[in-house]
Structure formats: structure tokens, C-alpha cells
Amino acid sequence: MQFFSSDFKLGILGGGQLGKMMLYETRKWDIYTKVMDASEEAPCKIACNEFVQGSLMDFDAVYNFGKNVDVLTIEIENVNVDALEKLEHEGIQVYPPTKTLRTIQNKAVQKLFYTDHGIPTAPFTRFAYTSEIEDSISNGGLSLPFVWKSAQFGYDGQGVKVVRKMEDLKGLPNVECIAEKMIDFKNELAVVVARNTKGEVATYPVVEMEFHPEANQVEYVVCPARIDDAVAKKAQEVALKVSEHIKHVGLLAVEMFQTKDDQILVNESAPRPHNSGHYSIEAAYTNQFEQHIRAILGLPLGKTDSKVAGIMVNLVGAEGHTGDVVYENIEKILEMNGVTPHIYGKKQTRPFRKMGHVTIVDENMARAREVAQQVKETIKVISK
Incomplete structure (x- = not known):
């Protein structure tokens, strides 16, 4: 099948920031895209070829949307899987497969899946x-x-x-x-695994995640993780085991705990591009969004190595601010070397809403972490 500058049509369910960043890659390769989201102001709206407003949980909306594409993928798990299953049976290629989605959509089912397959979890x-x-x-x-x-x-x-x-x-x-x-852990880690339609697999380096204590959101993603090689190898092996058994196509982000005695326990997984892989846009040979497109179209997987140390800082709405968004001091962070902001296109901010992220790259990890702290302390996502 011809994907580039052709009649091929890729459907994406979900029009948020993950979809928007996926569209950077489809535009690069001139792949025709059709996106559905419930919001008429979805970030994807300006970058896709066709935009449809509709509920991702509505059977008819999802089914009717999917009938007119060649390959259908997601940027969020909360979609109507019954509709996807019907589309799958009618010959539409759905990635990740509905069986994978059914397992991951429900955290109880997901946890049972880990125990049933001998995957370590809390x-x-x-x-x-x-x-x-x-x-x-x-x-x-x-x-x-x-x-x-x-x-x-x-x-x-x-x-x-x-x-x-x-x-x-x-x-x-x-x-x-x-x-x-509750797990007494040293670090929260993540591994992004890519698996294409031919079963070829590649893993990204292990990343370390630092969380906001109140919002339970990732504040920083550090790549490579500052852990021993033996622990990194164990984390990648566990992620590959999850990938092998869950049989996803596309990306699978596996979040894990590194315990005090260096055991690896899987926390949860997401079958799509993920916050823990955003650093790859600037720091990796093949960013996670391009890799997802490669995987679901059955193309060769790209090189996952990092070119340079990368740290991602999440930009979330400041507490006490709701309304039209203002990115205070963005000019100041643009003066810093190796700093790239990504603004998601959400016009309204509210406390802890993900509004963007900033990547910091540097050959020296310690220096990159210092700059990341400066970025976090400088830019503020506030309202007018």
C-alpha cells in the first residue's frame, strides 16, 4: 500500500496534544489524516486534513468515523472499543488492536493481566x-x-x-x-517499546520520572535514567515481556517502580505515544511520534538511541489560575541554550492542566538538570 502523497487515509481518535505531535510527522511525510475529537477547539484541528467533532465513547460516532479510513489509531485509551471491534471485523486495520485496548482500558483487568503472565507488579x-x-x-x-x-x-x-x-x-x-x-521505591521509571505490524520490536532508553507530590503528575522526565546498567537492563526486559504478551502494535509505554532492593515492578502501561517519550523529539534519532507512525504502517522501525541527554519539563496550569492562558516569561527560557518549548494549543488554562512541555538537551546530564530546574522556576502558565 502507498502511504505517501496518495489516497491512503489515516484515522486518529483523539485530537489532543499527542495527536497534534503525531501530525507533525504525518505532515512531514504527506500522509492524509482524519481526526475525531469531542472538542471543537481540539489542538489537532488546525493540522489534520479532515476534522470531525464527535464523542470518542459514542458507538455510532466512532464506527461511522472509522468506516472511511484505511488504518485507525488512537491518542487516548478512552474510546468505544465495541465500535473498534466491529470495524476490525469489517477489515479496518485498528492499532493498537482492540484486544490490547480492552486489557489496558480497565486498570483492574490490566493488573490481573500482569499477574496472570508472571509480570512483577504491586x-x-x-x-x-x-x-x-x-x-x-x-x-x-x-x-x-x-x-x-x-x-x-x-x-x-x-x-x-x-x-x-x-x-x-x-x-x-x-x-x-x-x-x-504502597511501594517503597527509589525511582519511577518508564520504557517505551515500539512494535510494528510485522512483529519487529525496538525499545527506547529507560527514563526516570520525577512527580509532583500533590498533583500526581510527572514534572520531569530524565533520559537516560540515572540508574545502574543492571537495573536499566532489567527494566527493559520487563517492558519487553509486557509488550510480548499484550501484543500491541504501535507504541507501549510501560511505567515501573524501582524498589529499594532494585526489583522492577510494573505500575501501568499505555498503548500510545506517552509523556515519558516527549524528550525524544529533540534528543533521539527517531522521536516517539514518528516511531508510532512507522509501527502502525508496518514500516521499518527507526533508531531509538539518544543523540544527547534530554530532560522534559511539563508545563501545567498554575494553581489559582483559570481562564485565557498566558505563558509568563517564555522569552526568558528561549534565551537559555538547548531549550525548546512545545505549546499544545489549549486556549484555556486551569490548575494542573497539561498545557505544554519544554525539552532541555545537553551533552552533560547534570547541566541539563540544572537548566530544567531554571526553566521550571521561570516559566509560569497563568491566566489573564
Whole structure:
């Protein structure tokens, strides 16, 4: 099949920043794109060939959208999988496959998948409703503290809460969930694995993630991770094991904990381009978005090595600010060497909303980390 400057049509479900950055690559290669998103102001709207407004969870909207493309991919997991399954049965190529999506969409199912396939993960208990947790604690079936996670529809720190005392359960939605044992860890790591339609696989270097303590969002992604080679090798092996069993096509970002005794436990996975791979746009030979396109079209995978040390800083809305966005001091960070801001195109900011990111590249990792701190302290995402 001809993909470039042809009648081939690539469909993307989701019009957010991940889709927008994917479109950088399709435009580079002149691949025709059609995007659907619920928002008429989706960041993808200005960069695709066709834009359709519609709910990603609506069966008819997803099915009708997908009927008119050759290959269909996602930039967010929260999509109607029943519609995708019907499209798959009718011959539309859907990547990641619906079987992969069904496993990953539900955190309880995802965790069971890890235990069933001998993939190390934190111990957990599954509950049909949050209201069942109190009885479990009272009866000794569950002990504090633990991490509560909504089984579905969580993202960017939403749907996750550390429960240290009974009062912390108040206000949580009464939904299917898991209670996960809190892990005493050294580092939070991630490995992005690429797998194309021919089964060829490549892994990116292990990255280290530093999280905001309140928002439970990644603040910094550091590549390469500042860990021993033996630990890095173990992390990549675990990520490859997840990839092998889950049989994704495209990218799979595997988030992990490095425990105090250097064990690797899988936290969760995402079958798409991921925040932990944003550094690759400036720092890697093949960025994650190009790699995803290569993989779902069955093209040869690109080189995943880094050219230089890279650190990604997330730009999120400042607390106390809601409304029309202003990027305060962006000119100051543009004066710094090796600094590249990416603005996602969301006109409205609110506390902790992901509005962009900044990549810092340098041959010296320590210096890159210092500049990343300066960037974080300088630029502010505020409202008018």
C-alpha cells in the first residue's frame, strides 16, 4: 500500500496534544489524516486534513468515523472499543488492536493481566465499588495505607488517591476500583517499546520520572535514567515481556517502580505515544511520534538511541489560575541554550492542566538538570 502523497487515509481518535505531535510527522511525510475529537477547539484541528467533532465513547460516532479510513489509531485509551471491534471485523486495520485496548482500558483487568503472565507488579485487591473498601479494612482484608485507583477513565493523576486513613475514602466516586499496596521505591521509571505490524520490536532508553507530590503528575522526565546498567537492563526486559504478551502494535509505554532492593515492578502501561517519550523529539534519532507512525504502517522501525541527554519539563496550569492562558516569561527560557518549548494549543488554562512541555538537551546530564530546574522556576502558565 502507498502511504505517501496518495489516497491512503489515516484515522486518529483523539485530537489532543499527542495527536497534534503525531501530525507533525504525518505532515512531514504527506500522509492524509482524519481526526475525531469531542472538542471543537481540539489542538489537532488546525493540522489534520479532515476534522470531525464527535464523542470518542459514542458507538455510532466512532464506527461511522472509522468506516472511511484505511488504518485507525488512537491518542487516548478512552474510546468505544465495541465500535473498534466491529470495524476490525469489517477489515479496518485498528492499532493498537482492540484486544490490547480492552486489557489496558480497565486498570483492574490490566493488573490481573500482569499477574496472570508472571509480570512483577504491586499486590492489589479488586473491588466492584469503592464502598466495599471500608468493610474490607474493618474485617482485616485490607490494611492502610494503600493507593486507590479508579478502574476506568483515570488520567494525569485523576482517579488516583493515596489512602492513609479512613477519612481519605470520603468523596471518592463509588466505582469499580483497585486498592494497591504502597511501594517503597527509589525511582519511577518508564520504557517505551515500539512494535510494528510485522512483529519487529525496538525499545527506547529507560527514563526516570520525577512527580509532583500533590498533583500526581510527572514534572520531569530524565533520559537516560540515572540508574545502574543492571537495573536499566532489567527494566527493559520487563517492558519487553509486557509488550510480548499484550501484543500491541504501535507504541507501549510501560511505567515501573524501582524498589529499594532494585526489583522492577510494573505500575501501568499505555498503548500510545506517552509523556515519558516527549524528550525524544529533540534528543533521539527517531522521536516517539514518528516511531508510532512507522509501527502502525508496518514500516521499518527507526533508531531509538539518544543523540544527547534530554530532560522534559511539563508545563501545567498554575494553581489559582483559570481562564485565557498566558505563558509568563517564555522569552526568558528561549534565551537559555538547548531549550525548546512545545505549546499544545489549549486556549484555556486551569490548575494542573497539561498545557505544554519544554525539552532541555545537553551533552552533560547534570547541566541539563540544572537548566530544567531554571526553566521550571521561570516559566509560569497563568491566566489573564
